[in-house]
Amino acid sequence: MQAAIRVLPARLFQLSSGCRHRVTGVGNSRRHRASVSLLLIGDEILSGKVQDRNLYKTAKLLAGAGITLKSVEVLPDSIDVIASTIRSALLSGSVNGVVTSGGIGPTHDDVTYEAIALATDTELKLDEMTAKQMEKMSRKKYGEGWEMNEWRRKMAVLPTPSHIQRVEGLWCPVVTAYLQAEAGKGAGVTALPGVPPLFDKMLSAAISERDGVFHPMVKASRVVASVFTQMTEGDIAALLTECQNNVAKKGIMIGSYPAFNMAEGMMDYRVKVSIEGDEKEDVEDVAFWLAQRLDGRMTIGDK
Structure with a gap:
């Protein structure tokens, strides 16, 4: 309130x-307060084709939860650049978590999950539950003509092991991976979609819901x-x-x-x-x- x-x-x-x-x-x-870094990912942001709307929302949601937004970076759709930035942040010990916005869609330039797996020494594996939820909800929305293909399935290939939080009404989960040397102990990286309404709903869930990765920091x-x-x-x-x-x-x-x-x-x-x-x-x-x-x-x- x-x-x-x-x-x-x-x-x-x-x-x-x-x-x-x-x-x-x-x-x-x-008082000690948890802190988070935000990575906005996308060539379209750097080139001015798309105006980011997730920074302001992140700052407001985190501030309202007593969590400090410590830094923000805008990165290109490059696996190496994203991975090195994430890994440096996780190893620095200066933040309690990293949030990424964008790059988890079905196209060739959506490489955030690959970058997170590289940064955290995890593997990319198909999450069957995510794939099933995607198919069920998509057919309900678009009709029985909707079909799963390799590009759509790519959105269910997640860094593994990871913390997976299901969000009501969405098939896309909040995915948080940790450096395997520090699994579950140190800072983690949480991948969220760049689409503002989805980003807002999923970050809110990660903060407010009991199984949310940021809930213990509030x-x-x-x-x-x-x-x-x-x-x-x-x-x-x-x-x-x-x-x-x-x-x-x-x-x-x-x-x-x-x-x-x-x-x-x-x-x-x-x-x-x-x-x-x-x-x-x-x-x-x-x-x-x-x-x-x-x-x-x-x-x-x-x-």
């Missing part, structure tokens, strides 16, 4: 030095506050830098985003300052302190 928004005019708050001292203290270190989402000011980024850069340095050990992140439509009267502020962290009280204290000094309007919640 989305956090309730309450508008708190800066002039109503006078922050004490004690409040600021509590925020800048080192006492509460940042934590409470981070607390967000915003301060809206008429000052420009150049005016407030020094203050924001000082504040970020003071609260970094608390795991609080501060960002600033200029409003480009103000000239047309569409925005009532020049800069939005975002304050994000694990502890609600700490985030509010930082936001109060900034709102007072920026003569700004403050909200609590992701707005």
